[in-house]
Amino acid sequence: MTQPPSRTRFYLDKRNGKVMGVCAGIADYTGLDVTLVRIMFVSAVLMSGFSVLPLYFVAGFMADDQPRELALEDKEEQRFWQGVRASPTRTARDIRGRLRDIDRRLADIESYVTTENRSLAREIEDLR
Structure with missing residues (x-):
């Protein structure tokens, strides 16, 4: 018997993602704008001398994809669940x-x- 998907867990957001959906998943999880998360990630990669890049790929391979039933179209519901996580x-x-x-x-x-x-x-x- 499998557990139902949790709204308070980190998932990859491949529907809104560019490469593997890690930044989009982080943006969904934290409530930040996905563009801001991408800018922060690129900045972190450049400042760390590309040593952060393997962590991105590890997260992309280890994290689960966001289940379809958790794909939120309603912005108010999305803000509510981001508030629950925060x-x-x-x-x-x-x-x-x-x-x-x-x-x-x-x-x-x-x-x-x-x-x-x-x-x-x-x-x-x-x-x-």
Whole structure:
């Protein structure tokens, strides 16, 4: 039995990549722009005297390809998962805050509907 693909794991992004998809995968994983990652990689290669280049190929051969079901078309969902990878604690705190806000709004609606509201009762009766 195989495990489902994880959104918090590094994958090669060959759909958006140029050579092996390593820079595109790093960009997807970190949330940085892929052009910026490529510029940083080329700079690192030139500054290291090409000693970083073998690491690129090792990563390209060792890392798994991004599964099709994880290819995100929705930019908001992509930003969400990049935020989860960058700071899971902050993401969990944000989600808790959103759920508290939804819970408060539902409580306000419930309070409005369940209290004695003659105009609302009259409107409901008119609909029948």
